[in-house]
Amino acid sequence: GQQVKQSxxxxxxxxxxxxxxxxxxxxxxxxxxxWYKKYPDNSPTLLISVRSNVDKREDGRLTVFxxxxxxxxxxxxxxxxxxxxxxxxxxxxxxxxxxxxxxxEGTKLTVSS
Amino acid sequence: xxxxxQTPNYHVTQVGNEVSFNCKQTLGHDTMYWYKQDSKxxxxxxxxxxxxxxxxxxxVPRRFSPQSSDKAHLNLRIKSxxxxxxxxxxxxxxxxxxxxxxxxxxxxxxxxxx
Numbered sequence: 252g253q254q255v256k257q258s259x260x261x262x263x264x265x266x267x268x269x270x271x272x273x274x275x276x277x278x279x280x281x282x283x284x285x286w287y288k289k290y291p292d293n294s295p296t297l298l299i300s301v302r303s304n305v306d307k308r309e310d311g312r313l314t315v316f317x318x319x320x321x322x323x324x325x326x327x328x329x330x331x332x333x334x335x336x337x338x339x340x341x342x343x344x345x346x347x348x349x350x351x352x353x354x355x356e357g358t359k360l361t362v363s364s
Numbered sequence: 365x366x367x368x369x370q371t372p373n374y375h376v377t378q379v380g381n382e383v384s385f386n387c388k389q390t391l392g393h394d395t396m397y398w399y400k401q402d403s404k405x406x407x408x409x410x411x412x413x414x415x416x417x418x419x420x421x422x423x424v425p426r427r428f429s430p431q432s433s434d435k436a437h438l439n440l441r442i443k444s445x446x447x448x449x450x451x452x453x454x455x456x457x458x459x460x461x462x463x464x465x466x467x468x469x470x471x472x473x474x475x476x477x478x
Contacts, residue, residue: 283465284465285465293471294454294469294470294471294472295407295454295469296468296469297465297466297467297468300465300466338405340407342465344465346460346465351397351409351412351420351422352409352465352467353409354406354407354408356404356405356406357405357406
């Protein structure tokens, strides 16, 4: 089965609102969690990543929340803007185990003005 | 320019042919990856090399073989392609010690098997 899941294939948010993107994972050995942004016909680019020793990390308008007991992490984008419209991919992995990241299917975020 | 470069951008071929894709990174990273992006846009890891050593080899058909001459290059060869090999193949690299999860992707190679 899919080890990293994004249950919402799409999300629409009004400009200025908060976008909340969710990701669930199965492997409790994962210790790296990341969010990537992907425009159509472009490759993914890293937005923000956290290790399992923190519950939260902020970077400008972006905040990642990690809930290890619930095997869940989320990305919050405050003051959402039309240019935030893209596909957001969550990813998780275990550096001690192997080098691989497992990606979710992606959530298409649309910020409407 | 420091980045991850892939050639070719596109490749169309017939079933049964052999293809090779090239990937080079100029970021000074020590770990490189090949991903397959299927028709549903799901990214799946295929192989990973750290300093020319294979460290991840997912369950992929044996017709796929990675080749690494040095830590800046990781090529992918597919012998006798099948229709289900049609996909976008993405190469990526990262600095294993600093943050392996921060992976930098190339533009991808779109393979179409007729």
